[in-house]
Amino acid sequence: MSRLNRLAGALPLLAALMMTTSGAGAQQARVTPMTPDMYPAYDAVRPQADYVRRVAMVPMRDGVKLYTVIVFKKGTQDGPILLSRTPYNAGKATSRMPSQRIVDILPLMDAEFVDDGYIRVYQDVRGRNGSEGEYVVNRPIRGPLNDTGIDHATDAYDTIDWLVKNVPESNGKVGITGSSYVGFTALVATIDPHPALKASVPQSPMVDGWMGDDWFHNGAFRQLGLDYATGQMTNAGDNGPVPTGKGDDYLKYLRAGSAGDYARAYGVDKFPFYQKLAQNPAYTGFWSLQAVDKWIAERPLSVPTMLVVGQWDQEDSYGAPAAYAALKDKPGAKDKLHLVIGPWRHSQVNYQGDSLGALRFPGDTALEFRTRYMKPFLDHYLKGAPDPKIPRALTYQTGVNRWDASSQWPAGKAKSLYLGADFSLSFSPPAAAGHDEYISDPAKPVPFVPRPIDARDADVWKPWLVHDQRFVSDRPDVLVYQTAPLEEAVHIMGPPQVDLYASTSGSDSDWVVKLIDVYPDGDTYTPEMSGYELPIGIEIFRGRYAHSFENPQALAPGKVERYRFGLPNVNHTFKAGHRIMVQVQSSLFPLYDRNPQQYVPNIFDAKPGDYVKATQQVYFGAGTASAIVLPVAGD
Known part of the structure; x- marks a missing residue:
């Protein structure tokens, strides 16, 4: 074939190729096996999506810009804004799964809001993920510890100011919510708030990291929290935990030492x-000046606030009740302040709430709360809906499984339950004084859950506070006191108080006290709960702080000391036929670091030779009447 003929034969092909690459309806150019396969950008929000998703870098007053994602259903107009400020990746929070449905891309708790015209906004706090600036964990408020003029209150103010001016689909009203760290930012936003901030729902807020939230409890260090450092502070992104590999956490921490x-x-x-953490083991100004309940106590309550916590919150049980106590007597608090305690673990309010560990509830308690109480509360302040008349305290009564409304919290009256001889427990003081004892060995600490322990396993960590305590009841280093089967139900509403008289042969000691509901044996209706020892409250106290949280001191060996501290807030009924049990021990490992049991200036630096056995004595009767003071309702 001649060259001319070959050219003539190629003309139709060239014409077809030109047609595919030009004109309004042009097709894409043909590719070859060596065409590079990387596509420059893909928008996961397709035209058929039922939502709009925008990303903005919102400027703060110091010039730092914060990564902010705005999501709402198509067609939304005059929608209230619901804001969450998070260190846990706003991008991921708004792209939960690849989908064209808004209820799929957002967290479960958002569905009922965006389906009703809410504009959902997630923002990375400064220094995390997509946001500029420096990350400081629980950044202190402007004042003695922070002279920058910038804190989470100012960042919330500046963010809200930008949103109401730049989101034309909004009605100019903003609410803020979130759990844990995000609960902390929701609470701090109420300090010197923007006028457009009309309501706040802080859930399990981090309020005081030494007294009873994430880092310490009454001075005892929660060493499992070290994963937070590598995960949150290696760089601005999401990182992994401490690289210890698989295996029993009990042995990992024990073999490491302090x-x-x-x-x-x-x-x-x-x-x-x-x-x-390590340089500030005592409750000095380093911690007390960071305590959010102290910040809000110094300011008026201007934003209607609903504080939420789970009865079995394994991370931040302290914060919401402490914030409530700081605000409840302020002018206007009667109408603007609410406390909610649900039958949940940490942050479970935002997930399914029909069960927790072995416990089963009649329906999804979390969904019930969000739809019956939380959303009507926000609707009232953000959409002008009728006042839902939320009670001052809304708490779920476990044991009988129902929501209770209370005009005050605590709602029970103090009634002492005394430890007695023969490991008895009674509302009547013991007839004779005495003591029981055990040997606490730091080489064999009491585990907080059965071994082998994988504390990073969600099925272990999330429900640990409701784990059956029979796994330690027979240990010789755990004292067990219990009542006879109850003839009548005992209903408590508030934080039980520990009043413990104890001594140690060492010069320092930890004291762990558990309040437990013991189910009857032979229950054929719920056989899985037969004999179950359900913790109602567990707390620890580091002995060196018996006289001062700020100035620790060695304990005098053999001297009886009085230890008074609170258990978590609860609404619970011990049913007739059940028993009430109290367990006392001196370790809860490896959740809390071991006490050497002889005084050292800083337990973070304890050496192997500092750890010694100690004889622990718990006293009852007469002038040393150890008791659990229960907030009994209805008496």
Whole structure:
């Protein structure tokens, strides 16, 4: 074939190729096997999506810009804004799964809001994920610890100011919510708030990291929290936990030694966050000046606030009740302040709430709360809906499984339940005084859940506070006191108080006290709960702080000390036929670091030779009448 003929034969092909690459209805150019396969950008929100998703870098007053995602259903007009400010990745929170349905891309708790015209906004706090600036964990408010003029209150103010001016689909009203750290930012936003902030729902807010939230409880260090350092502070992104591999956490921490030895072994001691913890083991101004309940106590309550916490919150049980106590007597608090306690673990209010560990509830208690109480509360302040008349305290009565409305909290009256001889427990003081004892060995600490322990397993960590305590009841280093089967139900509403008289042969000691509901044996209706020892409250106290949280001191060996501290807030009924049990022990490992049981200046730096056995004595009767003071309702 001649060259001319070949050219003539190629003309139709060239013409077809030109047609595919030009004109309004042009097709894409043909590709070859060597065409590069990377596509420059893909918008996951397709034209058929039922929502709009926008990303903005919102400027703060110091010039730092914060990564902000705005999501709402198509067609939304005059919608209220519901804001969450998070260190946990706003991008991921608004792209939960690839979908064209808004209820799929957002967290479960958002569905009922966006389906009703709410504009959902998630923002990375400064220094995290897509936001500029420096990340400081629980950044202190402007004042003695922070002279920058910038804090989460100012960032919330500036964010709200930008949103009401730049989201034309909104009605100019903003609510703020979130759990844990996001509950902390929701609570701090109420300090010197923007006028457009009309309501706040802080859930399990981090309020005081030393007294009873994430980092310490009454001075005892929660060493499992070291994963937070590597996960949140290696860089601005999402990172992994301390790289210890698989295996029994009990042995990992025990073999490492002190919490400081563990941190040094894995390089966590280099993190400024760890250094803050280790250099400040006592409740000095470093911690007290960061306590959010103290900040809000100094300011008027101007934003209607609904504080929420789970009865079995394994991370932040302290914050919401402490904030409520700080605000409840302020002018206007009667109408603007509410406390909610649900039958949940940490943050479960935003997930399914029909069960927790072995416990089963009649229906989804979390969904019930969100639809019957939380959303009507926000609707009232953000949409002008009728006042839902939310009670001052809304708490779920476990044991009988129903919501209770109360005009005050605590709602029960103090009634002492006394430890007595032969490991008895009674509302009547014991006839004779005495004591019981056990040997506490730091080489064999009491585990907080059955071994082997994988505390990163959600099925272990999330429900641990309701785990059946029979796994330690027979240990010789755990004292067990219990009542006879109850002839009448005992209903408590509030925080039970520990009033413990105890001594140690050492010069320091931890005291762990558990309040437990013991189910009857032989229950054929719920056989899985037969004999179950359900914790109602568990708390720890580090003995060196018996006289001062700020100035620890050695305990005098053999001297009886009085330890008074609170258990978590609860609404619970011990049914007739059940028993009430109290367990006392001196370790809860490896959740809390071991006490050496002889005084050292800083337990983070305890050496192997500092850890010694100690004889622990718990006293009852007469002038040393150990008791649990229960907030009994209806008496």
